[in-house]
Amino acid sequence: MTWRRERWTADHPLPIGVTKRAQVGDLVRAGDIVAAGATLAGALRVPGARRLGLSPSDLDRELRVRIGSDVVAKTVLARVGRRFARSVTAPIDGRLLHVTVDGDLFIAPIVDRWTVRATLDGVVSRSDDAIVEIEGEAWCLQGAAAYGPNAIGELTLGVDGPNADLAATRIDVRLSGRIIVGGARVSAEVITRAHACGIAGLVAGGVPPAGLRVVYGDAVTASGSPSRDDRPTVLCLMGFGSGGLPPAVYGPFAALAGARAAIHTASARLFVFSTADIGRAETPSPDIAWQGDRPAAGPPADHADADTDGGESDHDEPAQTEEELTPSASDRSSAQR
């Protein structure tokens, strides 16, 4: 486990129903919304090409509404003919979601909205309806496993030493929105209290597995459980139970305290966005064996072996972009695509 500053990639899987998303080449900062969409309920199938007397491949040409657009009931979705016109209208308010191979349309009611935020300062390197991938430079600490949704906030030390446990009494609402470094161990009580107080995330040497089961359910495993729902975010650095942090890992936390940080739970990584020079922090891997299936997030191949050194401390952080999003691919009709 090592602090390393280099270029990383972080992927952000998107749920179904994306409306807008950042495009390849866009500059983003951790915390920026990179995608937004709608949570959809049961979809209705509406005859399209058959009703219009078209072949499925010709339906795209006659669509009046882009796939992925919000529609209100009775909106004309497609229309053919002039004098004896035939049309397909939306039966409900909702989202025109999908066109089938045989030219039928799926319309689903919108029940909620969602957003996905960046966990890395950098440039969008891939963007489609399933994923937004960001590539950028940051200090990074690879953990053993992470649980809950991605978290972004100011890095704050919650303990006085690397072997101290984070006490529940040190958590209160004044720390809301921050990522707290919890030393050797955080208990289930601390995790639930932190979540109740609005803490963005917790980082600790270890978390008792029994506590994880209390918070995340009995199906929790040592591989971590990234999720999108409203749950606490926890990053276990060393393993499970209690794991005192080596000085070379804990020391830089003090130097980086106050900096913006993000926990990318799919890859179990802590990114810290700071130009602070914390030197070359190298520690041997902990004895605790952990070989979970790592999700696709890591340093780009051409930077994978890059060494960390203090010379990169003059790195310029990318400027924050406006949260102006471009339409997703599914916002465009098939003909435009």
Place this chain on the structure above:
Amino acid sequence: MTVSTGTEAPGVGAPDGVGAPVERTRIALGRPLRAALLYGREEASRRTVAQLALASGAEIVARVRATDPRSFVEAAQALRDAKPDVVVIQGGPKDQGALAELLEALRLGCGAQRPMPRIFALVDTGVADVLRLRADRFEFERFEAAPEMVEALRHVRRGGNEDIVLRDALIEDGARALATTNGTNALAVDVTERSTSLVLARPDGRVEAAHLVPLGLGMGADHVVVRASLDNVRRWLPWPIDAPALLDRVFNRGPATSEASVLLEMALAREAIAHALRDVADAGLDVAAMRSAPAILITGRVASLPKAGQSLLVLVDGLEPSAVSTVFREPDEGRAERIGMVVSVTPRRPAKIRIVRASGRSVAPVAPGSFGLIAIGDDVEVAVNGAGIRGHGRSGALGLLIDARGRPLAPPERDGERIPTVARWHAALQAAADRSAT
């Protein structure tokens, strides 16, 4: 596991090239393969896709039935979250419409996934023609028979490299060889870091195989706890341990070095085998034939346990054999050895078993619930008869194990009764641990 590909002649590899070349084999677990199963409304269809996934060693990440009550969007989201490498489809003409709808959900959910999942279908030609249209941009392959699809799935796991021999295939070869040699059904039980395999081979060469991933003793240990529950793992430990302490040990699994960690590994292995059997039964494979196989081969981590008695105990507790079986074990780095003969009886009252061997006959009393070894000498041909059981085999290094604990096997629930009982079972096979090591 050691694979012999022939005796290497002296001088092979020497500069002058003296000697005959020997083919070397690369054995690998293969790439993890994530499979989503789409199947028809018939129970047979569900079983078929489950058998395909088990036989190919794929990890099942999603199951969607043609009559799935989830909405179109929910099904699409489930498939997107599953990130499958392959989608296995099976169904009849009646399921054609529902499967076509599920393929639309797949298009919505995984259309942007890179690489895109491949669709493997075990359907009639007519159904395949309809589904192929719905598959759109996905690569669609139809297979005539299940073995063809299993081979194709394994090909994906090999990453297209035909030089690699998958461990699954090796276990199946071992079971097949044992069945051919003995002229009886043979079962191979393999438990590794992240997989558990049960392979039943018949003398005519037919094989029923189940390779469950992830379910094992290292990376798969936490999955064993999730599936079996903590209490079911704990019940096999001959000492009291609270749930948090046990979870700590399971989540921080390392190599089994101490006696306590060996006993924990044994407990996990029992549950891994038991749950593999459950999946096998769920897929409609012949569990009764597996339990009554006259020859059983243990491989992998269970075969590498320090004592032969520990391997045998894990097997009888996890598999719960129901007949007379000769048990072999073959560690990954070692030779196969015959370790014992298991006689499973379920007497309702005290009974007797007649034991016949070349040196004479003897009678062993069997009380309900008893469990113990009868020293009978190394590698002796033995026939047993009585207490509702009849069979023959060869005793191994440990002798004859009479298991009259009954089926299904259930240790007492209360610690006060359970711990002495489980400790007695361990002691009976010299598999006990040093308590101070805990």
